[in-house]
Amino acid sequence: MADSDYLRSVRAQYEDFPYPPRDPADERNRLIPTHIDLLAKINHFCYAGGRDFRKNFRALVAGAGTGDSVIYLAEQLRSTNAHIVYLDISQASMAVAQERAKIRKLSNIEWENASILDLPKLGIAPFDYINCCGVLHHLANPDAGLKALEAVLAPGGAMGLMVYGTHGRVGVYQMQELLRRLNGDEPDMRVRIAEARALLEQAPPTNWFKRSESKHDDHIAFGDAGLYDLLLHSQDRAYTVDECYEFVEQAGMRLSSFAYLPYLYKPETFLYNPALIERLAQRTRREREAIAELLSGKLARHFFFAAREGNTNASLSDASLIPFFRSREAGDTIRADIAADGASFDISTPEAVFSSQATPLKRILFELIDGRRTIGEVRTELVTRLRSKNALPAPVDVARELAEILDLLVQGDLLFLRTRGSFIPEM
Numbered sequence: 368m369a370d371s372d373y374l375r376s377v378r379a380q381y382e383d384f385p386y387p388p389r390d391p392a393d394e395r396n397r398l399i400p401t402h403i404d405l406l407a408k409i410n411h412f413c414y415a416g417g418r419d420f421r422k423n424f425r426a427l428v429a430g431a432g433t434g435d436s437v438i439y440l441a442e443q444l445r446s447t448n449a450h451i452v453y454l455d456i457s458q459a460s461m462a463v464a465q466e467r468a469k470i471r472k473l474s475n476i477e478w479e480n481a482s483i484l485d486l487p488k489l490g491i492a493p494f495d496y497i498n499c500c501g502v503l504h505h506l507a508n509p510d511a512g513l514k515a516l517e518a519v520l521a522p523g524g525a526m527g528l529m530v531y532g533t534h535g536r537v538g539v540y541q542m543q544e545l546l547r548r549l550n551g552d553e554p555d556m557r558v559r560i561a562e563a564r565a566l567l568e569q570a571p572p573t574n575w576f577k578r579s580e581s582k583h584d585d586h587i588a589f590g591d592a593g594l595y596d597l598l599l600h601s602q603d604r605a606y607t608v609d610e611c612y613e614f615v616e617q618a619g620m621r622l623s624s625f626a627y628l629p630y631l632y633k634p635e636t637f638l639y640n641p642a643l644i645e646r647l648a649q650r651t652r653r654e655r656e657a658i659a660e661l662l663s664g665k666l667a668r669h670f671f672f673a674a675r676e677g678n679t680n681a682s683l684s685d686a687s688l689i690p691f692f693r694s695r696e697a698g699d700t701i702r703a704d705i706a707a708d709g710a711s712f713d714i715s716t717p718e719a720v721f722s723s724q725a726t727p728l729k730r731i732l733f734e735l736i737d738g739r740r741t742i743g744e745v746r747t748e749l750v751t752r753l754r755s756k757n758a759l760p761a762p763v764d765v766a767r768e769l770a771e772i773l774d775l776l777v778q779g780d781l782l783f784l785r786t787r788g789s790f791i792p793e794m
């Protein structure tokens with residue numbers, strides 16, 4: 368690893384403060400699911416629902432830190448012949464991740480203490496899936512970093528990326544500037560941390576970071592490592608929605624979908640005035656996403672999938688695809704809720720709860736989504752059952768209501784689509 372392949376201050380930070388801080392012993396009690404690495408979701412958004420994960424799947428986690436994504440992927444792929452590569456410049460972070468894998472008895476991970484910029488010359492390519500979350504915005508040249516990842520992506524492969532969001536981190540960048548002015552020239556990281564804590568205690572509630580502190584709580588949840596990562600980082604830049612698209616395109620790829628709760632990137636999630644919704648419906652997807660970002664103001668991190676091929680998403684208008692809930696529990700919760708309440712039911716996601724009208728169609732629909740029937744079969748059976756109850760809406764209404772509810776579930780990360788030929792290992 369040549370010195371020029373990474374920033375010395377960045378490596379020094381993550382040697383002293385591996386991120387996120389994890390106690391390997393906790394692996395005995397829980398598995399941390401990451402936002403974008405659920406195989407069912409990767410399959411839906413990166414391979415149009417058609418991947419067979421039993422067949423020589425190769426994944427890279429670049430800048431893998433203390434190992435959340437690598438452990439989650441390796442656990443899901445445990446029963447297959449998949450190969451997963453961990454890569455990071457920080458030895459201390461890698462040691463934590465290795466200990467976690469050891470406790471879990473995971474033997475499907477290869478360990479590389481190297482820089483992303485070294486990847487093309489390591490001789491370990493190609494990869495079907497590359498996860499790189501929270502890393503590229505810490506490189507001196509993020510564009511070069513993404514190109515180095517693209518160079519090791521297999522044909523038909525895809526990436527799950529996360530970079531900071533500009534508008535959602537306004538308060539963070541003001542606090543970073545304030546702390547740079549306070550003690551940016553202080554060489555001792557611990558002194559900088561102590562003084563930052565003292566200042567945070569005294570900052571008035573009108574301070575922009577204080578106003579949004581509940582949304583940025585790394586300095587509380589993750590102690591000193593979290594504080595340094597959030598507020599004292601030596602190299603940190605952020606992206607708007609438009610810049611995410613440009614970032615991916617300069618590396619020869621296309622942004623296929625925002626990856627964590629895609630409804631957050633839809634203006635109509637936040638608006639209820641039909642005239643405004645109608646006006647915005649005319650815009651391109653990218654423009655609508657940029658508007659949603661400005662409207663919500665809270666997108667501090669952009670998770671997205673990218674591929675050379677452009678749109679790699681499974682389509683709700685493909686009747687041959689099979690819809691399935693992300694977990695048995697997710698489906699059971701909705702079924703129980705709709706059964707319990709005559710008029711409405713809730714669709715709960717980590718960021719919002721959507722209340723939906725409990726129509727006869729929806730009642731039957733959730734019974735029919737069993738992970739075996741295709742969308743076409745669900746639709747046919749739906750019509751048959753509604754007709755037998757004399758409750759059949761006009762065909763166009765059936766199609767619309769079905770499309771709307773399936774779309775909402777996909778947008779909320781609750782439901783995905785797959786082809787009959789795909790295979791996703793059960794955990």
Ligand SMILES: C[S@@+](CC[C@H](N)C(=O)[O-])C[C@H]1O[C@@H](n2cnc3c(N)ncnc32)[C@H](O)[C@@H]1O
Binds near residue numbers: 372432500
């Ligand atoms: C904020 S942490 C994110 C860790 C992990 N991806 C996660 O989401 O939990 C950033 C990681 O990127 C690593 N890193 C920074 N520059 C790198 C580079 N040029 N090549 C490889 N890893 C790098 C750091 O060592 C650190 O572990």
